[in-house]
Amino acid sequence: xxxxxxxxxxxxxxxxxxxxxxxxxxxxxxxxxxxxxxxxxxxxxxxxxxxxxxxxxxxxxxxxxxxxxxxxxxxxxxxxxxxxxxxxxxxxxxxxxxxxxxxxxxxxxxxxxxxxxxxxxxxxxxxxxxxxxxxxxxxxxxxxxxxxxxxxxxxxxxxxxxxxxxxxxxxxxxxxxxxxxxxxxxxxxxxxxxxxxxxxxxxxxxxxxxxxxxxxxxxxxxxxxxxxxxxxxxxxxxxxxxxxxxxxxxxxxxxxxxxxxxxxxxxxxxxxxxxxxx
Amino acid sequence: xxxxxxxxxxxxxxxxxxxxxxxxxxxxxxxxxxxxxxxxxxxxxxxxxxxxxxxxxxxxxxxxxxxxxxxxxxxxxxxxxxxxxxxxxxxxxxxxxxxxxxxxxxxxxxxxxxxxxxxxxxxxxxxxxxxxxxxxxxxxxxxxxxxxxxxxxxxxxxxxxxxxxxxxxxxxxxxxxxxxxxxxxx
Ligand code: SF4
Numbered sequence: 001x002x003x004x005x006x007x008x009x010x011x012x013x014x015x016x017x018x019x020x021x022x023x024x025x026x027x028x029x030x031x032x033x034x035x036x037x038x039x040x041x042x043x044x045x046x047x048x049x050x051x052x053x054x055x056x057x058x059x060x061x062x063x064x065x066x067x068x069x070x071x072x073x074x075x076x077x078x079x080x081x082x083x084x085x086x087x088x089x090x091x092x093x094x095x096x097x098x099x100x101x102x103x104x105x106x107x108x109x110x111x112x113x114x115x116x117x118x119x120x121x122x123x124x125x126x127x128x129x130x131x132x133x134x135x136x137x138x139x140x141x142x143x144x145x146x147x148x149x150x151x152x153x154x155x156x157x158x159x160x161x162x163x164x165x166x167x168x169x170x171x172x173x174x175x176x177x178x179x180x181x182x183x184x185x186x187x188x189x190x191x192x193x194x195x196x197x198x199x200x201x202x203x204x205x206x207x208x209x210x211x212x213x214x215x216x217x218x219x220x221x222x223x224x225x226x227x228x229x230x231x232x233x234x235x236x237x238x239x240x241x242x243x244x245x246x247x248x249x250x251x252x253x254x255x256x257x258x259x260x261x262x263x264x265x266x267x268x269x270x271x272x273x274x275x276x277x278x
Numbered sequence: 279x280x281x282x283x284x285x286x287x288x289x290x291x292x293x294x295x296x297x298x299x300x301x302x303x304x305x306x307x308x309x310x311x312x313x314x315x316x317x318x319x320x321x322x323x324x325x326x327x328x329x330x331x332x333x334x335x336x337x338x339x340x341x342x343x344x345x346x347x348x349x350x351x352x353x354x355x356x357x358x359x360x361x362x363x364x365x366x367x368x369x370x371x372x373x374x375x376x377x378x379x380x381x382x383x384x385x386x387x388x389x390x391x392x393x394x395x396x397x398x399x400x401x402x403x404x405x406x407x408x409x410x411x412x413x414x415x416x417x418x419x420x421x422x423x424x425x426x427x428x429x430x431x432x433x434x435x436x437x438x439x440x441x442x443x444x445x446x447x448x449x450x451x452x453x454x455x456x457x458x459x460x461x462x463x464x
Contacts, residue, residue: 041460043300043442047404050440054407063409064345064355067428104354106345106428115315117427146360146382146405178453179360179383181405233461237404238383239300239442240456270406 001083002134004278006091009136012276013095016140017072018103020274021064024055027208028246028271035183035243044241048183051236051269066270069105070142072096072124075206081134092138093122108145127199139206139275147184147268150176153198156260165190165262166225172264173229173245178238181268183246185209186229189263192253197261204249205267213250222248287436288336289377294399297443299450303401304438309338309380311432313359316423317367324370331422331431335375340403341382343428344412353418353434357408358382361400365389372396380441384453393445401441402452414439 029052036048058065074092078084100107100121107121131137152172156164169188176184189200213219225248235241246269255261280302285293287307297303310332312320320330341361345354361381368379369392377398382405385393393400403411417435424430444452 041456043302043456044460046302050404050407050410054404054410057413058355058409061409063348063412065409066406067343067345067355067357067408068359069345104346104348106343106354108343108428149360177384177457178402179362181382228463231462233457233459235456235460237402238453238457239402239444240452240458240460242460268406 002081003083003085004136006086006094008278009088009091009138010095010098012138012278013092013140014099014102016138016274016276017096017099017105017142020140020142020272021069021103021105022062023059024065024271025208025273027210028269029055031209031246032183032269035246039236039241039243041235041239041241043239044236044243047236047239048243064105065272066144067106068108068144068146069100070144070272071109072121073141073143073202074124074126075139075141075203076126076128077131077137078128079131079133079135082136088128089126092126093124096120096122096124136278137275138278139273141206141273144268144270147180147266150180150266151201151264153194153261153263155194156262158258158260160260162221164260166228168262169225169248169264170228170232172266173234174232176266177234180266181270182234182236182238183243183269185267185271186225186245186248187265187267188248188250189265190250190252190261191255192261193255194261196253197263198265200251200253201263201265204251205265205271206273207249209247209271218250218252222250282440284438287338287378289338289399290336291397294377294397294447297399297446298448299443299446299452299455301443303441303443305338305441306437306439307435309340309434309436309439310421311340311342311434313341313343313429314363315426315429316431317364319423321367321370332433334371336377338378338380339371339376340380340434345408345428347418353412353415355408356412356415358403358405361385368392372398385445390445390449390451394447394449397447399443399447400445402444403441411440
């Protein structure tokens with residue numbers, strides 16, 4: 001067994017929070033750049049150029065690219081060979097507390113009904129799985145509310161099938177319009193249960209933008225949906241244009257014979273994700 | 279693309295009359311920030327018959343909750359938040375003389391009617407372009423509700439703040455017109 005300390009986890013999480021807010025991963029930057037070349041609307045093109053310019057300023061000056069530095073969402077893979085003699089959740093939350101404080105990030109977490117701010121952006125949303133090996137992989141995907149609020153879930157009838165899935169995804173993007181800061185990435189979770197489909201949709205967003213789905217059928221469905229979404233004309237920031245989405249990502253899981261859950265998690269162009277291995 | 283129009287804040291009716299949906303503008307002058315929690319308090323004051331913490335006539339409200347300023351900086355990153363969440367409060371403020379709003383995303387029919395009936399204007403800034411937009415903010419001062427943190431009301435002095443007219447005083451709607459132009463389905 002390999003021992004990992006709470007301090008190591010906290011230190012890593014603190015650094016991830018700050019770098020995720022300021023430095024966008026190259027997959028998203030290049031997706032927005034190629035969209036800017038192809039965009040047909042002159043205003044849309046200018047919006048995309050402003051977004052690219054903003055990414056560059058944020059990275060260079062270590063400033064949050066967006067003022068909504070989000071609620072901190074983590075996917076943590078813990079190797080079976082790792083010994084943790086402390087609460088993983090507490091160590092992660094301490095890292096969030098330090099990262100959001102020391103990185104001058106916005107504290108955007110509050111009591112759901114009283115709406116009082118917790119003051120330190122905790123608690124984080126933490127999904128943990130056990131894997132082989134003796135390492136811990138921590139992925140952070142901080143999520144702003146503008147795009148999260150435009151996400152939806154529906155329990156379809158199995159008879160509605162793929163057509164039902166397509167129309168629900170397109171309708172969701174349509175209803176969101178300019179609110180989720182397009183260009184967006186559309187994460188779709190199909191199958192599992194009510195809760196599982198939402199998790200699949202969120203997880204699908206971790207796949208680097210621009211990489212194909214390893215499943216051929218899903219890859220074809222992703223491309224078809226992307227074309228339909230971009231034909232909606234919503235465009236960058238909803239001002240009209242040919243780039244509404246940069247990509248559609250789909251993940252599936254077997255489900256009950258009587259159900260067909262579909263969750264659509266919308267991700268804005270501030271598609272922040274970072275990972276570290278301890 | 280056409281050159282941006284330079285305008286001053288607060289707004290005057292003759293400036294508003296010249297603006298059309300789709301125009302790019304650069305705003306220089308004073309604007310105020312407020313988002314959900316601050317709006318709720320403003321409306322509560324009105325319900326109690328009390329005065330607002332600033333004279334709203336002719337003013338701009340920018341829907342933003344900035345990140346904390348780093349030491350020595352004027353403000354943190356400061357891009358627009360979703361305007362639709364303020365829709366329930368906005369018509370009442372427009373009736374009292376609010377002339378400009380800056381945010382992102384579409385507004386409700388009630389807000390669009392109030393914009394037309396009272397000669398106001400709604401502008402969109404590029405969501406997420408928060409580090410870039412912050413560069414146009416030259417001074418920031420909290421004038422009310424400090425306890426709300428990022429949601430406090432701030433008085434900002436801006437120079438060449440970049441925005442796009444989304445809804446003009448004549449019913450022009452960039453969201454509707456722009457999307458119609460590029461829509462390739464049914
Ligand atoms: S939707 Fe994304 S880019 Fe837009 S304001 Fe929210 S976090 Fe920022």
